[in-house]
Amino acid sequence: xxxxxxxxxxxxxxxxxxxxxxxxxxxxxxxxxxxxxxxxxxxxxxxxxxxxxxxxxxxxxxxxxxxxxxxxxxxxxxxxxxxxxxxxxxxxxxxxxxxxxxxxxxxxxxxxxxxxxxxxxxxxxxxxxxxxxxxxxxxxxxxxxxxxxxxxxxxxxxxxxxxxxxxxxxxxxxxxxxxxxxxxxxxxxxxxxxxxxxxxxxxxxxxxxxxxxxxxxxxxxxxxxxxxxxxxxxxxxxxxxxxxxxxxxxxxxxxxxxxxxxxxxxxxxxxxxxxxxxxxxxxxxxxxxxxxxxxxxxxxxxxxxxxxxxxxxxxxxxxxxxxxxxxxxxxxxxxxxxxxxxxxxxxxxxxxxxxxxxxxxxxxxxxxxxxxxxxxxxxxxxxxxxxxxxxxxxxxxxxxxxxxxxxxxxxxxxxxxxxxxxxxxxxxxxxxxxxxxxxxxxxxx
Numbered sequence: 001x002x003x004x005x006x007x008x009x010x011x012x013x014x015x016x017x018x019x020x021x022x023x024x025x026x027x028x029x030x031x032x033x034x035x036x037x038x039x040x041x042x043x044x045x046x047x048x049x050x051x052x053x054x055x056x057x058x059x060x061x062x063x064x065x066x067x068x069x070x071x072x073x074x075x076x077x078x079x080x081x082x083x084x085x086x087x088x089x090x091x092x093x094x095x096x097x098x099x100x101x102x103x104x105x106x107x108x109x110x111x112x113x114x115x116x117x118x119x120x121x122x123x124x125x126x127x128x129x130x131x132x133x134x135x136x137x138x139x140x141x142x143x144x145x146x147x148x149x150x151x152x153x154x155x156x157x158x159x160x161x162x163x164x165x166x167x168x169x170x171x172x173x174x175x176x177x178x179x180x181x182x183x184x185x186x187x188x189x190x191x192x193x194x195x196x197x198x199x200x201x202x203x204x205x206x207x208x209x210x211x212x213x214x215x216x217x218x219x220x221x222x223x224x225x226x227x228x229x230x231x232x233x234x235x236x237x238x239x240x241x242x243x244x245x246x247x248x249x250x251x252x253x254x255x256x257x258x259x260x261x262x263x264x265x266x267x268x269x270x271x272x273x274x275x276x277x278x279x280x281x282x283x284x285x286x287x288x289x290x291x292x293x294x295x296x297x298x299x300x301x302x303x304x305x306x307x308x309x310x311x312x313x314x315x316x317x318x319x320x321x322x323x324x325x326x327x328x329x330x331x332x333x334x335x336x337x338x339x340x341x342x343x344x345x346x347x348x349x350x351x352x353x354x355x356x357x358x359x360x361x362x363x364x365x366x367x368x369x370x371x372x373x374x375x376x377x378x379x380x381x382x383x384x385x386x387x388x389x390x391x392x393x394x395x396x397x398x399x400x401x402x403x404x405x406x407x408x409x410x411x412x413x414x415x416x417x418x419x420x421x422x423x424x425x426x427x428x429x430x431x432x433x434x435x436x437x438x439x440x441x442x443x444x445x
Contacts, residue, residue: 038144039142039144040271042443046442047439054078056208056437057439059435062435065095081111083179083438096167101171123224124224125224127196127221128141129216130216137283139275140231142228144271144276146253147265148237153237154246178443181245182242184240185282185412188278188279192227192231237276238419240432253270268443268444273443279416283434284431285432286320286385286406288382289365290381290395290405291365291381295369302368309367314334315334316336322408331396331404338364355410356408358426360405374426385433415430
């Protein structure tokens with residue numbers, strides 16, 4: 001495939017520093033030292049201003065084939081034609097077939113030529129602001145190191161699925177590009193906040209409101225070196241969303257390195273695309289649960305089992321629980337409030353067991369409803385908080401589920417605590433909103 005000329009050939013800023021600090025994290029670093037996770041400038045491949053709104057698309061993994069096909073139907077520039085290319089193939093096409101990846105490559109090249117996509121003449125960093133309602137967050141769009149991901153300087157909190165890794169790895173290698181960013185966070189730093197505020201005071205590169213009402217604004221930094229140096233005081237980065245993209249970037253790097261007899265470590269495939277947001281600007285919505293049956297019990301028998309472990313109140317509000325340690329349950333057109341009975345085993349000192357999703361799993365989904373592994377059990381569905389509790393009511397009232405549970409959102413502090421002890425959260429613990437868009441800034445590898 002012919003890729004855009006010069007992409008990935010410019011040098012990137014590489015700043016790695018080990019600073020003296022107290023031992024803050026449980027990891028295999030030399031005593032008294034906390035290495036710093038670097039950020040890197042890159043030569044973005046990007047759409048022209050007048051086409052960015054048409055090109056930008058939702059992440060590939062938040063829509064299914066039918067939804068993606070509908071979204072892109074009247075838009076020849078939609079990046080979904082690259083990230084979900086099966087939408088152009090006959091219904092029923094295996095999404096992991098050779099034809100799908102070939103169509104992705106063809107569509108990518110077509111977009112480069114006809115949009116056309118533009119390559120920055122020099123490496124840069126970008127600021128990417130998301131505004132959803134009253135919520136605003138601004139992150140640094142950059143590249144980060146695969147080596148640092150492998151070493152644990154970029155922390156993760158989820159397991160990944162091999163089939164999804166296989167898919168995105170092949171997609172990256174076929175396109176020789178990373179087309180959507182990994183969503184990272186870091187412990188907020190006022191000095192970085194001040195630099196970001198200064199960089200976003202000028203005219204933006206892009207500014208548009210997507211069809212879902214989320215406003216996307218992007219600036220190209222005037223002083224990328226200064227902003228990169230500011231991250232010298234940030235010891236760790238954390239994956240908020242995009243574990244499969246990050247893992248796939250590591251696998252793609254391993255494959256491309258093996259094919260390159262002149263590998264130096266400076267190639268663009270040694271880094272992956274990310275947007276890094278301060279932790280105090282992150283917004284996590286609840287990830288709710290719906291279960292298809294009551295494990296052979298009657299409504300009364302099920303409620304009796306629930307009451308053995310939880311204090312149950314009737315007529316709970318339909319908005320969901322207002323604080324951690326509370327759950328709302330929808331059953332037979334009624335909302336119930338749940339709190340764990342006193343005397344339950346303590347979860348102190350175990351940041352994973354203390355999560356609301358873990359407590360619900362251990363004390364109800366497993367012990368009462370018999371759902372042992374939420375990754376594989378087909379009786380449970382997960383509903384992102386952006387859909388609201390009305391979706392839970394519709395599932396139960398429509399007979400597609402027997403009972404549903406509304407949770408309080410996992411906090412960003414919970415995520416950092418779990419990541420810092422190198423632990424893994426239960427599946428579907430966090431739902432981040434708003435979402436970044438694919439196709440706005442592309443990193444050639």
